Amino acid sequence: MKAFVKRSDAPDDIALQETEIPAISEDELLVRVKAVGVGIHDSYFLPQDIQYPYAIGIEAAGIVEKAGSAVTEYQPGDRIAFVSMMQPKGGTWAEYAAVRKDSLIIPIPGPMSFTEAAAIPVAGNTVLRALTALPLEAGDSVFIAGASGAIGTFAIQIAKARGWNVAGSASPKNHAYMKSLGADKTVDYRDPAWADQIRDWMPDGVDAAIAIQPGTGTDSMHIVKDGGTVITISGDRFKPERSIHVAFVPHKADVRSQLKNLFAFISVGKTQLVIEEVYPFDEGLKALRKTQTRHARGKLVLSLD
Known part of the structure; x- marks a missing residue:
């Protein structure tokens, strides 16, 4: 698969390259990523035991490709948005991501696109x-x-x-x-x-x-x-x-039900979602530089479609 990976501990050593599709364990999902939310933390929210090359990124939206034997809540074909960070198998800036079942996962409402869904979870x-x-x-x-x-x-x-x-x-x-x-x-x-x-x-x-x-x-x-x-x-x-x-920010606060409501409100137009620009996946580094200026209006998204 193609992925934006951190190749070493040098701060800006990030490149788009071919890497292995992650193998999933019994409590994980393999997600075919369709869109990625771009955030200022994407290049440095990394696990301590990182192994290079490591796919960066923490939020995305896509389709469940495979579910581990211990996963009962989701099945292949489900459309989900999710946050997955500090995971040894890599992040979301990739064509496929391994996602633990206890990650923040939100089913995507029917009318909502992957691009829209990827822009919501972290913010x-x-x-x-x-x-x-x-x-x-x-x-x-x-x-x-x-x-x-x-x-x-x-x-x-x-x-x-x-x-x-x-x-x-x-x-x-x-x-x-x-x-x-x-x-x-x-x-x-x-x-x-x-x-x-x-x-x-x-x-x-x-x-x-x-x-x-x-x-x-x-x-x-x-x-x-x-x-x-x-x-x-x-x-x-x-x-x-x-x-x-x-x-x-109380990081242990459970607001999952409120977040699901936010997705629903956005899908029917009750809450406005603002995406400043959608970049092709290959232009991920350009999008990362833009968000690092802290002058983006709304959200930046990468599209893999």
């Missing part, structure tokens, strides 16, 4: 887990730092669906886009006065902030009210002030 799962750490009610307010990417696109819409007032930061070219998703207030993160603009909007400060982009946690905390919450998706660590609670 959707991350947002839904993050929101479990925010004790907000209808009418409360939230600021989203870096709100025009794949995670922010879902965060704005889900927050609005819960009745929250939403502000988001991004470059000016993305302000109309964020408002189209439901954002009530948009600011330019490069404008020195952006925090004042948020305080003009919410004079007492917002109830919570979601710091998506690296380095945005501390600045986000400054516009949160006393005793509010900042959740950092990037993993930034900073010292809290004014009794503000600093939280990280």
Whole structure:
């Protein structure tokens, strides 16, 4: 099969080459990959006991080709989207992937394409887990730092669906886009006065902030009210002030049922899925470089069709 593999421990030593189709064990699925979601972590979410060459990538959508003897939930022909990471047999940037049955696997709704399905699992799962750490009610307010990417696109819409007032930061070219998703207030993160603009909007400060982009946690905390919450998706660590609670994404939170609902809502048009560009599989490195700029709008996807 063809796969984008990491050939050594050198940071950028990634290439498209022929490699063996992974053999599956009794508790795994062999999935024929049809589309791959591109993420900034794809080239470095790697197992400690990595053996080169190693196929990169953590999310995809495809068709079950074969099911191990201990797998009863899925069978050949099933269409699934999934997250598979840190697995010794390799990742998702390949024509075939071995997927453990206990991985995050979501059946693809009938009307949904593989391209659409591949764009949802990581961003959707991350947002839904993050929101479990925010004790907000209808009418409360939230600021989203870096709100025009794949995670922010879902965060704005889900927050609005819960009745929250939403502000988001991004470059000016993305302000109309964020408002189209439901954002009530948009600011330019490069404008020195952006925090004042948020305080003009919410004079007492917002109830919570979601710091998506690296380095945005501390600045986000400054516009949160006393005793509010900042959740950092990037993993930034900073010292809290004014009794503000600093939280990280609770990775053990089980939001699978909510994620299935998100797939269903997208499939019928109740939630908007934004894919900035679909690249042919052979252009995977170009897509990886684009997402590493952190300036993509919505999601980037590789198509193997």
